[in-house]
Amino acid sequence: xxxxxxxxxxxxxxxxxxxxxxxxxxxxxxxxxxxxxxxxxxxxxxxxxxxxxxxxxxxxxxxxxxxxxxxxxxxxxxxxxxxxxxxxxxxxxxxxxxxxxxxxxxxxxxxxxxxxxxxxxxxxxxxxxxxxxxxxxxxxxxxxxxxxxxxxxxxxxxxxxxxxxxxxxxxxxxxxxxxxxxxxxxxxxxxxxxxxxxxxxxxxxxxxxxxxxxxxxxxxxxxxxxxxxxxxxxxxxxxxxxxxxxxxxxxxxxxxxxxxxxxxxxxxxxxxxxxxxxxxxxxxxxxxxxxxxxxxxxxxxxxxxxxxxxxxxxxxxxxxxxxxxxxxxxxxxxxxxxxxxxxxxxxxxxxxxxxxxxxxxxxxxxxxxxxxxxxxxxxxxxxxxxxxxxxxxxxxxxxxxxxxxxxxxxxxxxxxxxxxxxxxxxxxx
Amino acid sequence: xxxxxxxxxxxxxxxxxxxxxxxxxxxxxxxxxxxxxxxxxxxxxxxxxxxxxxxxxxxxxxxxxxxxxxxxxxxxxxxxxxxxxxxxxxxxxxxxxxxxxxxxxxxxxxxxxxxxxxxxxxxxxxxxxxxxxxxxxxxxxxxxxxxxxxxxxxxxxxxxxxxxxxxxxxxxxxxxxxxxxxxxxxxxxxxxxxxxxxxxxxxxxxxxxxxxxxxxxxxxxxxxxxxxxxxxxxxxxxxxxxxxxxxxxxxxxxxxxxxxxxxxxxxxxxxxxxxxxxxxxxxxxxxxxxx
Numbered sequence: 001x002x003x004x005x006x007x008x009x010x011x012x013x014x015x016x017x018x019x020x021x022x023x024x025x026x027x028x029x030x031x032x033x034x035x036x037x038x039x040x041x042x043x044x045x046x047x048x049x050x051x052x053x054x055x056x057x058x059x060x061x062x063x064x065x066x067x068x069x070x071x072x073x074x075x076x077x078x079x080x081x082x083x084x085x086x087x088x089x090x091x092x093x094x095x096x097x098x099x100x101x102x103x104x105x106x107x108x109x110x111x112x113x114x115x116x117x118x119x120x121x122x123x124x125x126x127x128x129x130x131x132x133x134x135x136x137x138x139x140x141x142x143x144x145x146x147x148x149x150x151x152x153x154x155x156x157x158x159x160x161x162x163x164x165x166x167x168x169x170x171x172x173x174x175x176x177x178x179x180x181x182x183x184x185x186x187x188x189x190x191x192x193x194x195x196x197x198x199x200x201x202x203x204x205x206x207x208x209x210x211x212x213x214x215x216x217x218x219x220x221x222x223x224x225x226x227x228x229x230x231x232x233x234x235x236x237x238x239x240x241x242x243x244x245x246x247x248x249x250x251x252x253x254x255x256x257x258x259x260x261x262x263x264x265x266x267x268x269x270x271x272x273x274x275x276x277x278x279x280x281x282x283x284x285x286x287x288x289x290x291x292x293x294x295x296x297x298x299x300x301x302x303x304x305x306x307x308x309x310x311x312x313x314x315x316x317x318x319x320x321x322x323x324x325x326x327x328x329x330x331x332x333x334x335x336x337x338x339x340x341x342x343x344x345x346x347x348x349x350x351x352x353x354x355x356x357x358x359x360x361x362x363x364x365x366x367x368x369x370x371x372x373x374x375x376x377x378x379x380x381x382x383x384x385x386x387x388x389x390x391x392x393x394x395x396x397x398x399x400x401x402x403x404x405x406x407x408x409x410x411x412x413x414x415x416x417x418x419x420x421x422x423x424x425x426x427x428x429x
Numbered sequence: 430x431x432x433x434x435x436x437x438x439x440x441x442x443x444x445x446x447x448x449x450x451x452x453x454x455x456x457x458x459x460x461x462x463x464x465x466x467x468x469x470x471x472x473x474x475x476x477x478x479x480x481x482x483x484x485x486x487x488x489x490x491x492x493x494x495x496x497x498x499x500x501x502x503x504x505x506x507x508x509x510x511x512x513x514x515x516x517x518x519x520x521x522x523x524x525x526x527x528x529x530x531x532x533x534x535x536x537x538x539x540x541x542x543x544x545x546x547x548x549x550x551x552x553x554x555x556x557x558x559x560x561x562x563x564x565x566x567x568x569x570x571x572x573x574x575x576x577x578x579x580x581x582x583x584x585x586x587x588x589x590x591x592x593x594x595x596x597x598x599x600x601x602x603x604x605x606x607x608x609x610x611x612x613x614x615x616x617x618x619x620x621x622x623x624x625x626x627x628x629x630x631x632x633x634x635x636x637x638x639x640x641x642x643x644x645x646x647x648x649x650x651x652x653x654x655x656x657x658x659x660x661x662x663x664x665x666x667x668x669x670x671x672x673x674x675x676x677x678x679x680x681x682x683x684x685x686x687x688x689x690x691x692x693x694x695x696x697x698x699x700x701x702x703x704x705x706x707x708x709x710x711x712x713x714x715x716x717x718x719x720x
Contacts, residue, residue: 112473
């Protein structure tokens with residue numbers, strides 16, 4: 001009996017020893033100076049979406065054409081992606097390259113000295129991508145990623161048939177007309193706007209980003225953050241009051257706080273609501289889901305009386321880009337640069353347009369590109385306004401997200417929310 | 430029993446792998462989180478020692494205090510909901526009942542289901558527009574009782590608590606059933622011969638004999654409720670307007686969304702101490718020590 005125990009123990013020890021050995025062996029192989037440089041790239045391309053296929057195909061092509069460099073993809077579901085990235089960064093275990101998003105989300109990585117500036121190769125794209133969009137990834141004059149797409153966050157999708165039913169042949173241009181439309185829809189027993197705010201960000205990212213810009217102008221947000229203004233500005237409070245007013249008009253479905261964004265979008269696609277406010281990410285699913293695409297129109301957020309902002313603007317931000325770890329050897333850096341130049345090419349952008357993704361470079365459209373995609377794409381020319389959750393520090397985003405929901409529940413006033421945001425900002429300094 | 434030296438070494442070697450894994454993945458992180466709770470740290474930049482400031486902030490944070498209150502609701506609902514309901518059903522099922530096995534399986538079913546499935550299903554049941562409950566109420570003419578169950582701050586917590594009770598009754602049901610079946614028949618027979626009525630047998634014999642099991646169930650309830658996260662996270666994400674936010678959700682949001690690793694760790698430490706104290710109080714109250 002005792003011998004058996006001893007045997008088991010020694011077996012266990014031996015197996016654990018060999019386990020250690022084999023793992024050491026493989027890591028040596030990866031980081032060793034063999035012929036092939038292996039680069040790991042973390043992305044969130046788990047979903048079977050056309051744009052993800054475009055990204056993956058380009059990488060496949062790169063691997064085929066380059067015998068000395070191999071890009072290894074690791075995909076993580078989007079909802080966990082950023083948590084994992086931040087946790088790994090905290091443990092100093094970032095991959096060679098990773099997908100990132102602009103603003104505060106990249107800034108935390110830069111502040112932790114985890115990313116490599118791409119200044120030496122940025123000239124490659126200076127002529128094709130507008131400066132303002134490249135700047136979304138610039139922090140203190142250093143560029144950290146190249147955007148593959150532009151994400152618009154405030155589009156209004158509407159059901160033409162339902163609007164005509166209540167006598168609107170065109171989408172309202174002003175907020176007052178929009179309110180009339182909402183009242184008319186309610187009188188006809190049609191849910192005006194399908195909203196899924198369970199995850200809290202839609203009211204902020206989709207609604208407030210552009211509505212607030214209409215009232216305050218695009219300089220407001222950077223100014224407040226640098227201390228040259230306050231959230232308690234009357235124009236900003238007016239913007240928050242719009243949500244309160246829409247809610248009191250019963251503009252939204254009553255279960256808005258318990259369903260998520262995708263569910264709300266499906267309600268709109270099914271024709272159960274006349275409007276749905278969402279970003280460019282909704283174009284694909286709506287085109288896929290809807291039977292008669294000519295029945296759907298897309299419009300910008302209307303204009304507001306007394307607003308200081310440019311009414312042609314739409315909130316938007318450079319989309320995901322690939323950032324590079326700061327801990328690469330020179331040889332690996334060269335390989336990464338070669339990869340990035342190959343990846344962000346004409347081919348990528350024209351394929352993305354075919355997948356109904358709005359891109360930061362000018363591409364000629366085929367005639368079979370759907371109208372709502374062309375319309376949405378045209379809004380970019382009016383200029384981009386800052387997106388709130390891409391610009392605000394995470395804590396303030398948390399406060400405005402929760403605050404907007406509290407406003408819809410009548411538990412907070414716009415003034416109180418503005419004050420809370422300002423207090424949090426000041427205590428952060 | 431005497432254990433000789435070589436056997437001792439054998440035992441030590443045997444538990445060593447498990448001990449190492451447990452230390453590295455369970456004990457060390459707890460110690461680490463004590464350490465982080467004294468720091469201001471965003472996960473990347475230099476850590477800054479700030480002493481007990483995180484804890485001072487914690488007790489002045491109304492959103493956190495609200496989450497403590499909600500968490501206490503969960504604990505109360507679990508102890509006074511799950512345990513008694515499970516106990517009553519277990520005593521009933523312990524009789525020679527027709528179809529007792531089916532009831533047992535049905536009762537245990539929610540425990541095997543994934544929490545995500547449960548939360549999605551119940552979200553649909555609770556939905557204010559086309560959910561099962563409201564449809565039913567409207568169809569039988571009680572439409573005025575229909576509420577926006579998860580979307581209204583007044584009802585959200587109660588709605589979530591019902592699901593939590595529903596989810597775990599089955600677990601305690603099985604634990605109690607196992608304990609009930611271990612009661613020696615002779616004792617019960619003796620009581621019957623003495624002419625004791627059923628309720629007295631239950632009250633004076635059955636329950637005292639499974640008292641230790643009940644205590645274990647209560648302790649499991651407390652520690653489980655203080656850790657509760659997945660169900661609420663999926664059903665309401667702590668909303669609306671923090672109405673269903675519990676400590677673990679607040680900790681998760683602060684740590685990983687707002688990147689306050691220091692403050693988040695302080696919340697974890699608080700949860701740790703809070704459950705420790707609660708469990709100690711329970712053991713004092715119930716009088717007997719576990720053996």
